Amino acid sequence: MTTAAIFYAAASLVPSIRTEELKDLSNAIHDAAIAEDIDPYLLLALAFRESTLNRKAINHKTGCKGLFQIAPIHTKTIMSSLIFSASWSVKTGARILRKAYDEIGTWEGALCKFNGRKSRKCSWGRAVISLAEKIKSQALKSPGR
Numbered sequence: 001m002t003t004a005a006i007f008y009a010a011a012s013l014v015p016s017i018r019t020e021e022l023k024d025l026s027n028a029i030h031d032a033a034i035a036e037d038i039d040p041y042l043l044l045a046l047a048f049r050e051s052t053l054n055r056k057a058i059n060h061k062t063g064c065k066g067l068f069q070i071a072p073i074h075t076k077t078i079m080s081s082l083i084f085s086a087s088w089s090v091k092t093g094a095r096i097l098r099k100a101y102d103e104i105g106t107w108e109g110a111l112c113k114f115n116g117r118k119s120r121k122c123s124w125g126r127a128v129i130s131l132a133e134k135i136k137s138q139a140l141k142s143p144g145r
Contacts, residue, residue, distance in 0.1 A: 007023065009044055009139040012135075025086045035091070036095060043090065043097075045135055054067070067089040068089050070096070071116075108122070112124065
């Protein structure tokens with residue numbers, strides 16, 4: 001999987017994202033996927049579901065911020081400029097997801113936990129996995145793979 005494939009996959013999800021932001025996001029997902037041994041398409045799908053790939057997204061109800069909507073418990077000592085950077089948000093989101101997977105043993109369960117669900121099976125987790133599979137299928141057909 002190349003950063004170019006992630007770039008084109010992200011661009012197909014949100015065509016209005018600036019090229020520089022796409023490059024940052026693609027590199028961050030590529031690096032985090034390798035570091036945490038997670039399918040990069042799953043990370044991209046998770047970021048899309050959490051923030052529609054908006055690195056400045058804020059949930060005013062929960063206080064979650066950034067691409068992966070990182071909970072305040074993880075952001076208390078972090079400068080806001082880092083919270084909204086693609087590299088920090090992706091790296092932190094991937095680390096949280098990997099920890100949940102190591103604890104639970106399934107990606108669906110890990111995604112449910114990531115999203116604050118108590119159940120190890122949830123339609124939200126299945127929807128992220130389904131989106132990841134769809135993105136991956138489309139990316140394999142693209143010239144940038």
